[in-house]
Amino acid sequence: MSQEAEQHALRSRRSHPRSPGEPRLVPYLYLLPALGLYAVFALAPLGHAAWLSFFNWDGVTPATWAGFGNYRAILSDPQIRSAFVHSFVLVIFYCVIPVLVGLLLAGIFSRAGSVRGLSGFRTVLFLPQVIPTVALAVTWRWIFGPDGPFDQILRAVGLGSLARAWLGDFTLALPAVGVVGSWVMYGLCMVLFIAGVQKIPQSLYDAARVDGAGPVREFFAVTLPGLRNELVVAVVLTLISALRSFDLVYVMTKGGPGTSTDVPALEVYTRAFEFGEVGSAAAVATTLALLIFAVAFLVTRLGSRGTT
Amino acid sequence: MISRTEQVGNYVVLTLFSLLALAPIAALLLTALRPAESLGVGFTFPHSLHFHNFVDAWHTGEFSSGLRSSAIVTGATVAIATTLSIPAGYALGTMRFRGDTVLFSLFLVGLIMPFEATIIPLYYDLRRVQLTDSYWGVILPSAALSVAFGTFWMRAFFLSTPRSLIEAARIDGATSWRILVSILLPFARPAILTMMVLTFLWTWNDFLLSLVMLSNPAIQTAPLKLALFQGRYTTDVTGLAAGSMIVALPVVAVYLVLQRHFIRGVLSGAVKG
Amino acid sequence: MAEVRWDGVTKRFGEVEALSELHLQAAEGEFLVLVGPSGSGKTTALRLLAGLEGVTGGHIYIGDARVDNVPPRQRQIAMVFQDYALYPQMTVERNLAFGLRIAGLPKPEIRVRVDEAAEILGLSDLLKRKPRELSGGQRQRVALGRALVRRAQALLMDEPLSNLDAQLRAQMRSEIKRLHSQLPTTTVYVTHDQVEAMTMGDRIAVMEGGRLRQVDAPATIYEQPANIFVAGFIGSPAMALNTVGVASTNDGAVLSRGETTFAVGPAALPREVVLGVRPEHCRPWADGAKLHGPFEGGVVAFEALGRESFVTVETAAGCRFTVGCEGTAGVGIGDRFRFGVSHGWLYVFDPASGESLGRH
Numbered sequence: 001m002s003q004e005a006e007q008h009a010l011r012s013r014r015s016h017p018r019s020p021g022e023p024r025l026v027p028y029l030y031l032l033p034a035l036g037l038y039a040v041f042a043l044a045p046l047g048h049a050a051w052l053s054f055f056n057w058d059g060v061t062p063a064t065w066a067g068f069g070n071y072r073a074i075l076s077d078p079q080i081r082s083a084f085v086h087s088f089v090l091v092i093f094y095c096v097i098p099v100l101v102g103l104l105l106a107g108i109f110s111r112a113g114s115v116r117g118l119s120g121f122r123t124v125l126f127l128p129q130v131i132p133t134v135a136l137a138v139t140w141r142w143i144f145g146p147d148g149p150f151d152q153i154l155r156a157v158g159l160g161s162l163a164r165a166w167l168g169d170f171t172l173a174l175p176a177v178g179v180v181g182s183w184v185m186y187g188l189c190m191v192l193f194i195a196g197v198q199k200i201p202q203s204l205y206d207a208a209r210v211d212g213a214g215p216v217r218e219f220f221a222v223t224l225p226g227l228r229n230e231l232v233v234a235v236v237l238t239l240i241s242a243l244r245s246f247d248l249v250y251v252m253t254k255g256g257p258g259t260s261t262d263v264p265a266l267e268v269y270t271r272a273f274e275f276g277e278v279g280s281a282a283a284v285a286t287t288l289a290l291l292i293f294a295v296a297f298l299v300t301r302l303g304s305r306g307t308t
Numbered sequence: 309m310i311s312r313t314e315q316v317g318n319y320v321v322l323t324l325f326s327l328l329a330l331a332p333i334a335a336l337l338l339t340a341l342r343p344a345e346s347l348g349v350g351f352t353f354p355h356s357l358h359f360h361n362f363v364d365a366w367h368t369g370e371f372s373s374g375l376r377s378s379a380i381v382t383g384a385t386v387a388i389a390t391t392l393s394i395p396a397g398y399a400l401g402t403m404r405f406r407g408d409t410v411l412f413s414l415f416l417v418g419l420i421m422p423f424e425a426t427i428i429p430l431y432y433d434l435r436r437v438q439l440t441d442s443y444w445g446v447i448l449p450s451a452a453l454s455v456a457f458g459t460f461w462m463r464a465f466f467l468s469t470p471r472s473l474i475e476a477a478r479i480d481g482a483t484s485w486r487i488l489v490s491i492l493l494p495f496a497r498p499a500i501l502t503m504m505v506l507t508f509l510w511t512w513n514d515f516l517l518s519l520v521m522l523s524n525p526a527i528q529t530a531p532l533k534l535a536l537f538q539g540r541y542t543t544d545v546t547g548l549a550a551g552s553m554i555v556a557l558p559v560v561a562v563y564l565v566l567q568r569h570f571i572r573g574v575l576s577g578a579v580k581g
Numbered sequence: 582m583a584e585v586r587w588d589g590v591t592k593r594f595g596e597v598e599a600l601s602e603l604h605l606q607a608a609e610g611e612f613l614v615l616v617g618p619s620g621s622g623k624t625t626a627l628r629l630l631a632g633l634e635g636v637t638g639g640h641i642y643i644g645d646a647r648v649d650n651v652p653p654r655q656r657q658i659a660m661v662f663q664d665y666a667l668y669p670q671m672t673v674e675r676n677l678a679f680g681l682r683i684a685g686l687p688k689p690e691i692r693v694r695v696d697e698a699a700e701i702l703g704l705s706d707l708l709k710r711k712p713r714e715l716s717g718g719q720r721q722r723v724a725l726g727r728a729l730v731r732r733a734q735a736l737l738m739d740e741p742l743s744n745l746d747a748q749l750r751a752q753m754r755s756e757i758k759r760l761h762s763q764l765p766t767t768t769v770y771v772t773h774d775q776v777e778a779m780t781m782g783d784r785i786a787v788m789e790g791g792r793l794r795q796v797d798a799p800a801t802i803y804e805q806p807a808n809i810f811v812a813g814f815i816g817s818p819a820m821a822l823n824t825v826g827v828a829s830t831n832d833g834a835v836l837s838r839g840e841t842t843f844a845v846g847p848a849a850l851p852r853e854v855v856l857g858v859r860p861e862h863c864r865p866w867a868d869g870a871k872l873h874g875p876f877e878g879g880v881v882a883f884e885a886l887g888r889e890s891f892v893t894v895e896t897a898a899g900c901r902f903t904v905g906c907e908g909t910a911g912v913g914i915g916d917r918f919r920f921g922v923s924h925g926w927l928y929v930f931d932p933a934s935g936e937s938l939g940r941h
Contacts, residue, residue: 024405026399026403026484027399027403027405027408028399028405030395030396030398030399030403030484031395031396031399031400031411033391033392033395033396034392034393034395034396034455034458034459035396035411035414037388037392037448037451037452037455038414038415038418038452038453038455038456038459039414040448040452041430041448041449041451041452042418042421042426042449042452042453042455042456043414043417043418044429045426045429045430045433045449046417046421046425046426048426048429048433049425049426049428049429051429052428052429059432101325105321105322105325108317108318108321109318119567119568121322121323121326122567122571123564123567123571124326124329124330125325125326125329126567126570126571126574127329127330127333127560127563128329128333130509130559130560130563130570131333131513131556131559131560132512132513132515132530132531132534132555132556132559133513133515133531134513134515134531134532134534134535134552134555135531135534135552135553135555135556137535138534138535138538138548138549138551138552139332139333139335139336139549139552140332141538142336142339142545142548142549143332143335147350148350148351149335149350149351151350152350152351183328183329183332186325186329187325187329188574190325191571191574191575192574192575195575236420240420240422243422244422244423244424246424246515246516247515247516247531250515250519250535251515251535251538264424265422265424265516268424268425268427268428269424269427269516269519269520272427272428272431273431273520278428278432281428282428282429285424285425285426285427285428286425288422288424288425289421289422289424289425292420292421292422293417293420293421296420
């Protein structure tokens, strides 16, 4: 279509005087089934969760109004606070480390042009994302078990004194779970960033090189800005994954030992279904949801700042 | 131009990271195949491959019903989500109408929203209509969230189709339905396939929803079965390994066959997101 | 085939007025070209005619019928798009037949029309191919064919040749003209290329900023531009436009800026006008030729095109003229150059309104 016509199509999509004969109600008909299902089984429950958070309820007997009581309890309850702290620790493992690793590799590959066999590497690197988390949890629980493969490796390289039951250690259990998260996420980041890097025009690198930039300067001046979109996606995906973490924790440690690997999602589950504190659970759930929305919004905002 | 050493170095780095990704999985596979009598919890390289471990785990973990349940739930979710997402994405991507931006933003919420926040009300509401402990209790919420992604995805696709094509068809006299079916859908096959594949992945691997909804062993999905299996047989490393492989196999198989679509889906989602 | 008419048509997109009170018509069988720069409103006018957009004010008529609220499919028009808009999964044959099948025409009739159009456009061998297997020129012909089979009342074309390379474009230009002489359907053709406009149109409508600036036969547009915009837009290289002062003398008006003066005989002109001269009326100075001048200036630019060249000269007063020379001019930037201007070819325009004040 001519450029003018393109501009038209774009402009008229935003203004609403309809073109002659264009169906008036039909769009809504197309949307209705999807919207209906989505509203009933996804949006309504979200609102309902917020609603429930203002009550004290055990799930069986009638509920009593609690106002913001559940939320105040969150702020004062050390267990919930530590759960959120743990999830922030997980953010370092799920998000920061894989993103950095991915960026490092992207930086290395930015000078490579095309890589032969890349699709093969991509398939393997992406594999951890595909396997059911429960299966991964089972696997890594075995790996980190006492005298498990990880301990075996430690002993083999002469660090046998460090060998222990990692998931039973109060301080080390959480990092152990984190390590699994890093392992799951780094492939995703690598795949994302390598693909992004290949989209950066070679001419930008040539220009930088002519200007006298070394590899480090090149990375910060060309690679990093060029990966802006991919960075936002990677950070959002991994960050949310860290905050939402349930499957891994539930299967690997059930929040233990003690509460050292407790995370918000697990709190939601145990409070609602094991302790019958539905209102409190709903409050945690709503807080978690709000936190995730805020983070996603912030990161996307930060990411698009500075682009025209 | 980069030097030969740098090129080799790149491949070495890539290989190392790939091996790192593969190692635990390979270890798991080998453990699943080792002689069942070996009781060690560590990793030992099996000198003989015992495939019957899979059969044993299959029975002990009741994975046949688990896989069947997963297949039913995932199949239904993918079918429903696809059928609903295509028209919705079509409307949002090609038509202009009042509230189209607002409605799209609503769907965006579902992309970010965690299941974890909604399972509580879902459980109690569905219990009231006696849908807990049934396939529908899992299918409907899964489909609802998948529809959010699907609509986003299909909208992005339809936005990328040339306006002039649709206008030419309108001048030729085609109704919006006909345009969708005769002209755009054939075009859309790769996008639809990617959407189906990603929905399949996320639904199959879901754990929390099944955990909350399904307590009847006969209808529990495979990941759930695996977690329960671990709960009961914590030290049966061989069995656990075999069970994990069984649960992971269908998804990995689909992945290997359709990997291009998987990866492309995530990558282009980055651009459109 | 029918006449099409824009009757006081206005189109607003939000705050922006893309088309202001357009009064224009194309007679039955006429080939009308809408030409102008981007944003001139020419494409808007076409899309309103097609029914792809709705009017904000005014009315659209096809034949005797007012079609403001009639959807495109019922207007019996056919349209050719710049990017051809061929249905990619269908063969050429099915592309041609698509609209006819929707209209419910009987199969034999469809067959007849498709074959006929394919014959006229030289597509008979390509009927079973898919669009991606065709070259740009072939695809454009299929797009034309799709419009032909509809036997529409009016044929609308939106910059159909812009995506083709220069040689192909020239070829398709004559192809479309030939088609029109064979099947004289009322045609509205939008382009930004004035060469296309001049060679193809029975009449040209020059548009700018959402307004119609002049509509006339090509020769008239060229020789009698109604305002500065049309004068400067049509004609390549463009007409040289300079602001000059007017002084009255006993012999008539004298237009001048610095030492660059033109005596034009009796004329009623304001004190300041815009003077336009086309390159073909500026000639290198030759003694004895009946020319205004001699004028002299420094060469600021030149274009050598083999058969002719154009030298842009700037006089001491700051006036620029483009001089048309035969063959290669053999000048360099900065050289002094003497030229004259033919009598009777000075276009004069009012500086405030831009309207033409005649040719002197």
